[in-house]
Amino acid sequence: MRHCTIPIFVPHLGCPCQCSFCNQKTITGVRPMTPIDAHRQIEAHLATIPRDTAVEIAFFGGSFTAIPRDEMVALLQVASPYIKSGRVASVRISTRPDAIDGDVLSLLASHGVKTIELGIQSTSDRVLYACRRGHTAEDCRRAAELIVSRGFTLGGQMMIGLPYSTLADEIKTARAIVAMGAKEARIYPTVVFSGTPLSEETASGDYMPLTVEEAVDRTVAPMEILLNADIKLLRIGLCENESLHAPGQVIGGAYHPALGELCYxxxxxxxxxxxxxxxxxxxxxxxxxxxxxxxxxxxxxxxxxxxxxxxxxxxxxxxxxxxxxxxxxxxxxxxxxxxxxxx
Ligand code: SF4
Known part of the structure; x- marks a missing residue:
């Protein structure tokens, strides 16, 4: 059976802080999402997807489980009728490690969520602190354990070349994602976006972004670790969209339209x-x-x-x-x- 994911981007929704590297409005190329917008997008996608396809609705681009509870449920309820009718098989969300607890997992399970992607980024507390993530590596391990123990499929997202991060940190992070029981992963070499704290650190010389070539070199070892553990690598590098090409949006780092291809x-x-x-x-x-x-x-x-x-x-x-x-x-x-x- 064919598989198809309908991505619904909720840029920065729920985020309790501004991680230094993140500009989801540029990364996703979309404006804030309401349940009505989400419904329209799902309908538009479904109209083009053949019936014999296993369809998944995916909420990306924010901290899904940190969205105020009634707003989060309103988004999940957009997906519910499609799950009940069998037109959509499951829901996927991405969120932060410190926004996972037993209650929210029960709520997600009752709304057809099967896969949770965790923004781990690094398991070095030094790196997490430098990036203003607002959580620790222990939060990542605790959240992953809870997610796996409740029967969800865990996806681990990690980054390459963050401030103070070394190859050794990135290898440790990839190994930690394996140890957490992830079945899927994404690797994002760091890109410097205009308007982010990281762009200021780059301008002042406090942060030196990796070049594309350096990022490709640094990404191979974590890739090997994840692939050797039979973890499905869903993506390497950012998804292309028009905002990424707008003048002045990307000011440095590992941006290349075929970064994944270069890494492979x-x-x-x-x-x-x-x-x-x-x-x-x-x-x-x-x-x-x-x-x-x-x-x-x-x-x-x-x-x-x-x-x-x-x-x-x-x-x-x-x-x-x-x-x-x-x-x-x-x-x-x-x-x-x-x-x-x-x-
Ligand atoms: S990295 Fe995640 S938690 Fe941080 S600002 Fe971006 S979407 Fe929010």
């Missing part, structure tokens, strides 16, 4: 190197690298960068990178060929 390419490069290093190459070897169907362009890389780098680094006579239906996910296999020529 880098992951493939690392995995290909690992597989090749297990082989005994002679001078001028012919090599075939196999990847799962649909992954060829990521494996080859933008402008064939992976292909060229591997061919040159290992001084290969020929290199083929091909799809193999026997492989799944981001698996890579490297085989030496006898006298065949590569493409």
């Amino acid at each position: 390419s880098s992951l493939y490069r690392k995995r290909m190197n690992t597989e090749i290093s297990k082989l005994t190459l002679s001078e001028q070897s012919n090599l075939k690298i196999s990847v799962a169907p649909g992954k060829l362009s990521m494996a080859i890389g933008q402008k064939r960068c992976n292909y060229t780098a591997i061919r040159d680094e290992f001084a290969l006579a020929s290199l083929k990178i091909v799809e193999d239906p026997a492989l799944a996910g981001f698996a890579v296999r490297a085989d030496l060929l006898s006298q065949e020529k590569g493409s």
Whole structure:
């Protein structure tokens, strides 16, 4: 069965504070959302979705469980008739760790919420404090435990390159997301938006954003940890929207329209190197690298960068990178060929 998510953005709704990096109005490109708006959007989406599709309504872009209770319930009630009629299978929300308790989880469960994405961002208290998150790493662990124990699917959102964050912090955060029992994750390399405290810290020199290249390098290790734990990586980098392209909105950091693709390419490069290093190459070897169907362009890389780098680094006579239906996910296999020529 096909799956489809109807995103309903509630920018900054419920947020008790302004996290230094966040500008949801630019990230989501939408204005505040009312239940009437949400209803209209759901109807408009459903009109285009075939009947034999498992549909999920997702409330993103704010702190859903920190929205004043009657407003939160009003939004959930927009989804309820669709759940009751079977037209929509489930609801997904994203929220902050310190806005999770037993009561709110009971309320969510009774309104068809099956998946909760937790904005963890980092499990370093130093980083959380520097970003003005207003909660601790212990809040993340406590909330995750409660969510998983109540039978919800947990999604963990983390960031790369936040103030004071190091690669070691980000590796620890990815490991913590695995240990929390998450089934899904999103990774957001930090982008500096105009009008945020982080933009002021950048202007004053107190914060140095990562470049796109640095962010790609830093993202691969957390990706490996999450993928090796069979956690579904739903997204790397921000969703494209017009606001991101408006002049002056993005003033620095890891913004690239194909950031996820760049990160997956880098992951493939690392995995290909690992597989090749297990082989005994002679001078001028012919090599075939196999990847799962649909992954060829990521494996080859933008402008064939992976292909060229591997061919040159290992001084290969020929290199083929091909799809193999026997492989799944981001698996890579490297085989030496006898006298065949590569493409
Ligand atoms: S990061 Fe989350 S909690 Fe912080 S301001 Fe943005 S939406 Fe609100």
